[in-house]
Amino acid sequence: MSTHVDNHTIVHEKTEMINEPRKRVGILGGGFNPVHLGHLVMAEQVYAQLALDEFYLMPTYQPPHVDKKTVIDASHRVAMLELATKSNSHLKVELEEVYREGKSYTFDTMESLIAKNPNTDYYFVIGGDMVDYLPKWYKIDELMKMIQFVAIKRSGFPQTSDYPLIWVDSPRMDISSSLIRQNIQRGCPIKYLVTDNVIDYIQKKDLYRHDN
DSSP states (O other): OOOOOOHHHHHHHHHHHHHSOOEEEEEEEEOOTTOOHHHHHHHHHHHHHTTOSEEEEEEOSSOTTSOGGGOOOHHHHHHHHHHHTTTOTTEEEOOHHHHHOSOOOHHHHHHHHHHHOTTEEEEEEEEGGGGGGGGGSTTHHHHHHHSEEEEEOOTTSOSOOSSOOEEEOOOOOOOOHHHHHHHHHHTOOOBTTBOHHHHHHHHHHTOSTTOO
């Protein structure tokens, strides 16, 4: 039995796609080894100040320029991200780079995401201390045409760039994943640096305690 689809139906579907409002989505990439409150505060500030529809934390499969010995398996980092964002309906986890495996260029990642979500405008977040490195990014000129970069203001770093950036204020939290890992190795507390459910996960899985 054949199914007939007339031209009117096809035109109607195309019109719906064209008229569908575009979604505005933030992206913050990183190793998240582990995810901490600084990441969450930054994501929430950008989400709110730019009135985005959603915000995604996107873990790398293999973070560049990091000693492999200190990077735990992606499955643990993803699990902690899911726990940390569980109570926030507009914070989500994007697994594009984890699924691809290996090292990923931002250009390739965003090209793939845009192809999958053609009705989405992406706002890619970087720290103000990273702005000067943008000219060295792979295919940066093409990337600038694909997405909107958002820079978090940092004291000591000028808020200027040859690229069209959106600058956003966010509370400066002197927290880093390396500090958290060091605290765990030294037996120091990490409460109020990461969410409680992430602390429980780290303890249950005995993560970071034996890092060199």
